[in-house]
Amino acid sequence: xxxxxxxxxxxxxxxxxxxxxxxxxxxxxxxxxxxxxxxxxxxxxxxxxxxxxxxxxxxxxxxxxxxxxxxxxxxxxxxxxxxxxxxxxxxxxxxxxxxxxxxxxxxxxxxxxxxxxxxxxxxxxxxxxxxxxxxxxxxxxxxxxxxxxxx
Amino acid sequence: xxxxxxxxxxxxxxxxxxxxxxxxxxxxxxxxxxxxxxxxxxxxxxxxxxxxxxxxxxxxxxxxxxxxxxxxxxxxxxxxxxxxxxxxxxxxxxxxxxxxxxxxxxxxxxxxxxxxxxxxxxxxxxxxxxxxxxxxxxxxxxxxxxxxxxxxxxxxxxxxxxxxxxxxxxxxxxxxxxxxxxxxxxxxxxxxxxxxxxxxxxxxxxxxxxxxxxxxxxxxxxxxxxxxxxxxxxxxxxxxxxxxxxxxxxxxxxxxxxxxxxxxxxxxxxxxxxxxxxxxxxxxxxxxxxxxxxxxxxxxxxxxxxxxxxxxxxxxxxxxxxxxxxxxxxxxxxxxxxxxxxxxxxxxxxxxxxxxxxxxxxxxxxxxxxxxxxxxxxxxxxxxxxxxxxxxxxxxxxxxxxxxxxxxxxxxxxxxxxxxxxxxxxxxxxxxxxxxxxxxxxxxxxxxxxxxxxxxxxxxxxxxxxxxxxxxxxxxxxxxxxxxxxxxxxxxxxxxxxxxxxxxxxxxxxxxxxxxxxxxxxxxxxxxxxxxxxxxxxxxxxxxxxxxxxxxxxxxxxxxxxxxxxxxxxxxxxxxxxxxxxxxxxxxxxxxxxxxxxxxxxxxxxxxxxxxxxxxxxxxxxxxxxxxxxxxxxxxxxxxxxxxxxxxxxxxxxxxxxxxxx
Numbered sequence: 174x175x176x177x178x179x180x181x182x183x184x185x186x187x188x189x190x191x192x193x194x195x196x197x198x199x200x201x202x203x204x205x206x207x208x209x210x211x212x213x214x215x216x217x218x219x220x221x222x223x224x225x226x227x228x229x230x231x232x233x234x235x236x237x238x239x240x241x242x243x244x245x246x247x248x249x250x251x252x253x254x255x256x257x258x259x260x261x262x263x264x265x266x267x268x269x270x271x272x273x274x275x276x277x278x279x280x281x282x283x284x285x286x287x288x289x290x291x292x293x294x295x296x297x298x299x300x301x302x303x304x305x306x307x308x309x310x311x312x313x314x315x316x317x318x319x320x321x322x323x324x
Numbered sequence: 325x326x327x328x329x330x331x332x333x334x335x336x337x338x339x340x341x342x343x344x345x346x347x348x349x350x351x352x353x354x355x356x357x358x359x360x361x362x363x364x365x366x367x368x369x370x371x372x373x374x375x376x377x378x379x380x381x382x383x384x385x386x387x388x389x390x391x392x393x394x395x396x397x398x399x400x401x402x403x404x405x406x407x408x409x410x411x412x413x414x415x416x417x418x419x420x421x422x423x424x425x426x427x428x429x430x431x432x433x434x435x436x437x438x439x440x441x442x443x444x445x446x447x448x449x450x451x452x453x454x455x456x457x458x459x460x461x462x463x464x465x466x467x468x469x470x471x472x473x474x475x476x477x478x479x480x481x482x483x484x485x486x487x488x489x490x491x492x493x494x495x496x497x498x499x500x501x502x503x504x505x506x507x508x509x510x511x512x513x514x515x516x517x518x519x520x521x522x523x524x525x526x527x528x529x530x531x532x533x534x535x536x537x538x539x540x541x542x543x544x545x546x547x548x549x550x551x552x553x554x555x556x557x558x559x560x561x562x563x564x565x566x567x568x569x570x571x572x573x574x575x576x577x578x579x580x581x582x583x584x585x586x587x588x589x590x591x592x593x594x595x596x597x598x599x600x601x602x603x604x605x606x607x608x609x610x611x612x613x614x615x616x617x618x619x620x621x622x623x624x625x626x627x628x629x630x631x632x633x634x635x636x637x638x639x640x641x642x643x644x645x646x647x648x649x650x651x652x653x654x655x656x657x658x659x660x661x662x663x664x665x666x667x668x669x670x671x672x673x674x675x676x677x678x679x680x681x682x683x684x685x686x687x688x689x690x691x692x693x694x695x696x697x698x699x700x701x702x703x704x705x706x707x708x709x710x711x712x713x714x715x716x717x718x719x720x721x722x723x724x725x726x727x728x729x730x731x732x733x734x735x736x737x738x739x740x741x742x743x744x745x746x747x748x749x750x751x752x753x754x755x756x757x758x759x760x761x762x763x764x765x766x767x768x769x770x771x772x773x774x775x776x777x778x779x780x781x782x783x784x785x786x787x788x789x790x791x792x793x794x795x796x797x798x799x800x801x802x803x804x805x806x807x808x809x810x811x812x813x814x815x816x817x818x819x820x821x822x823x824x825x826x827x828x829x830x831x832x833x834x835x836x837x838x839x840x841x842x843x844x845x846x847x848x849x850x851x852x853x854x855x856x857x858x859x860x861x862x863x864x865x866x867x868x869x870x871x872x873x874x875x876x877x878x879x880x881x882x883x884x885x886x887x888x889x890x891x892x893x894x895x896x897x898x899x900x901x902x903x904x905x906x907x908x909x910x911x912x913x914x915x916x917x918x919x920x921x922x923x924x925x926x927x928x929x930x931x932x933x934x935x936x937x938x939x940x941x942x943x944x945x946x947x948x949x950x951x952x953x954x955x956x957x958x959x960x961x962x963x964x965x966x967x968x969x970x971x972x973x974x975x976x977x978x979x980x981x982x983x984x985x986x
Contacts, residue, residue: 179667179668182668183668183673186668187680190680190681190684191680191684193721194684194685194687194688194717194721197688197716197717197720197721198688198691198692198717200716201712201713201716201717202695202709202713204712204713204716205709205710205712205713205716206707206708206709206713207707207708207710208705208706208707209705209706209707209708227706227708239926239928239929243845243846243847243925243934245926261845262845262925262936263845263923263924263925263926263934263936264925264926266558266897266905266906266907266908267905267906277708277710
C-alpha cells in the first residue's frame with residue numbers, strides 16, 4: 174500500500190467506527206428511552222401494553238396497599254386522572270401518600286394496571302420529581318407553600 | 325466578625341483576580357518582566373485570601389454560628405464534629421467555595437512549581453487561571469454567597485441532609501474537585517499556548533503531570549463516590565448512569581484520552597492540535613458537569629435542592645469560556661505546525677485508537693445526558709434516558725478498546741509490528757480465557773457469554789503483566805537479570821502497567837457483580853432463614869436504638885455457612901429527628917472480594933419486615949481496580965522525567981528550558 178492508501182484506510186476505519194457509534198446511539202434511543210406521562214396524558218394518548226414509560230404524579234391519599242410479600246399497590250394521581258400501580262420491591266425511604274413520585278415500567282396487557290419496576294426518590298425531604306412539579310405548577314395543583322412549610 | 329472578614333477577603337480576592345486577568349497578559353506581550361512577575365505574587369495572594377475566607381466559613385460551622393444563614397440551613401449543634409467540618413461543602417454555597425479553593429490551590433501550585441516555565445507562558449497560564457477564578461468568584465458573591473447573615477439568629481440549625489452525614493462526604497467532594505478542577509490547569513496551558521501561538525513537545529511535558537495529577541484524583545473521587553452511593557443509598561447499585569455521575573465521568577474519559585495524546589505529543593511532536601483541543605474539551609466537560617450538578621436542570625438521584633436561577637449564571641460562564649476557547653482555537657490552531665508522521669500500526673497509532681474510542685464513547689455519554697434536556701427545551705416532551713441506553717452504546721463501544729489495551733505498550737513508536745505483538749500475547753490471551761473459564765466454573769451459573777466478559781477483565785490484567793514481562797525480557801535472560809532490567813526502567817512504565825492492570829480488575833468486577841450477582845426481595849419474620857450466595861441469613865428481630873441526632877430500628881441477622889454461624893450484620897432504618905427524614909442504612913458483610921448486602925424495607929403486619937438481600941460476587945474489584953489505577957497514576961507522577969527541572973538538568977536549567985521551548 175502507498176502512504177496515501179494507508180492514510181485513507183486509517184480515515185475510513187475511524188469514520189466507520191464513528192458511524193457504528195451513531196447507529197448504535199440511534200438504535201439505543203429507539204429501544205430504551207422512556208417517555209414521561211402523567212395520568213391525565215394517558216386519557217388522551219394510548220400507551221400500548223409493554224411499552225416502557227415513566228409515570229409521574231402524586232401518590233393518592235389512602236391508596237397504598239401492601240399485598241403478598243413485598244408487592245405494594247397504590248394509585249398515582251394528578252387531580253384529573255388516576256392510574257393504579259403495582260410494584261414489587263422496596264419503596265424508597267421518602268415514599269409517602271400525598272407525595273410526588275415517578276415510577277418506571279409498563280402496562281400489563283390483561284389488567285391494564287401499571288406494573289412498575291422502579292420507583293424514583295431523591296435525597297431530599299421536600300423532593301418533588303422535577304417533571305411532576307413542573308406539571309403540577311402548570312395545572313395549579315401544586316402549592317408552593319407546601320414545600321416551604323416543612324422547612 | 326470573622327465571618328465578615330472572610331466575606332471581605334473574598335471581595336479582595338475578586339479585585340486581585342481582576343487585575344491578574346489583564347496585567348500579566350499585557351506583560352507577556354510586551355516582554356515586561358515586572359508585569360509578568362505580578363502573576364506569581366498575585367496568584368499566591370488570591371490563594372491566601374480564598375483560603376482565609378474558606379477558613380472563616382469553616383470556623384462558623386465549627387462553632388455552630390447559626391446567625392450565618394448557610395450554617396443555619398445545613399448544620400445542627402448536636403451533629404458530630406467531623407460532619408460539621410465536612411458539612412461546609414455539603415451544600416451548594418459551600419461546595420462552590422470548595423471548588424474555588426481548589427481552583428486557586430492549583431493556580432498557586434503552578435505559581436510555585438512552575439519556576440522553570442518560560443516567563444511568558446507562566447504569566448499567560450496564571451492569567452487564564454485568574455479569568456476562571458474571577459468568573460467563579462463573581463458567581464459565589466452574586467448568587468451563592470455563604471456569608472449572608474440572619475437577623476435575629478435562630479437558636480438551632482436545620483441539620484445537614486442525613487444522607488450527607490457520612491464519612492464519604494468528608495472525602496468524596498474534595499477528591500472529585502481535585503480532579504475536576506485540576507483539569508483547569510490543562511485548559512489554561514492550552515489557552516496560553518494558543519495566545520502565544522506556539523506549542524511543542526516541551527509544552528506537552530509541562531502539561532502531562534497536571535493532567536496525570538488531576539486524572540489520578542478524579543479516578544479516586546469517582547470510585548469513592550460510587551462506593552459511597554452504593555453503601556449509603558441502600559439500593560445495592562454502584563453506578564446508575566445518573567446525570568450527576570455522568571457529569572464527573574465525562575471529564576474522566578476525556579482526561580484519560582488527554583493523558584494518552586499528550587504522551588504522543590511529548591514523545592513524537594504529533595497530534596499537537598488535537599491535544600490542545602482535548603485539553604480544552606476536558607475542562608469544558610468539567611464545567612458542564614458543574615453546571616449540570618449545580619443548576620438543577622436535570623432530575624438526578626443525587627441532586628440536592630437547587631435554585632434554577634443560578635443555572636443561568638453558570639450557563640453564561642460556560643458559554644463564555646467554552647465558546648471563547650473554541651473561537652481562540654479556531655483562530656489560532658492553524659498556525660500550529662503539524663508534527664511527525666507515523667504508520668497506523670505503531671504506538672502512536674494505538675494511542676490514536678485509544679483517543680478515537682474514548683472521545684466517541686464520551687460523546688455518547690454526553691448525548692445520553694443532554695438529549696432529554698435539549699428535547700424538553702425544544703419540544704416540551706419529557707423522556708428519560710437510563711442505564712440500558714448507556715450499556716448499549718458506551719458499553720459496546722468500549723469493548724474494542726479493552727481488547728486493544730494490552731497491544732499498545734508492546735508496539736514500537738513510529739512503526740510497530742502487530743504480528744510480533746500477537747505472537748507475544750497469544751499465550752497471555754489463552755491464559756485469560758482459561759482464567760475466565762475457571763471463574764465461570766467456580767461461580768456456577770450465569771450466561772455462557774459471561775466467560776468472555778470475565779476473560780476480558782483477565783486479559784487487561786495479564787496484558788499489563790505481559791508488558792512488564794517483555795520489557796524485562798524474562799523469557800530470554802532469566803529472572804535475576806530480568807528484574808534488574810525492570811529496576812532500571814523509568815517509573816512511568818510501571819505507572820502504565822499498574823493503571824492498565826487496574827482497568828482489567830475493574831472490568832472483571834463489573835462483569836462478575838452484574839452477571840453473577842443475585843437479588844432477593846422477601847418478607848421475613850423473626851427466625852426466618854434465607855439463602856444468598858451460598859450463605860444463609862437468619863433474621864433475629866428488630867431492636868430500637870438512639871444515635872446523637874437520629875433514632876433507628878435495627879434488624880439483626882446471623883449469617884451462617886454449612887450450619888455454622890460465621891458472622892452477624894445489622895441493617896437499619898433511621899429517622900433523623902431535626903428533618904424528620906428517614907434513611908436506610910444497609911448492612912454489608914465482606915467475604916474476600918465479594919459482599920453480602922442487606923437492606924430493610926417496610927414492616928409488615930404480623931411482625932415481618934421486607935428485606936432485600938444482594939449477593940455481589942467480586943464487587944470490590946470495581947473500586948479496587950480504580951484504586952490500582954490511582955496507584956498507577958501516582959507511580960507515574962513520581963517519574964523524575966515528569967518533574968520539570970529534575971536534578972539531571974540542574975546544570976543550566978534556564979537555558980535548557982528556553983531551548984526546549986523554542
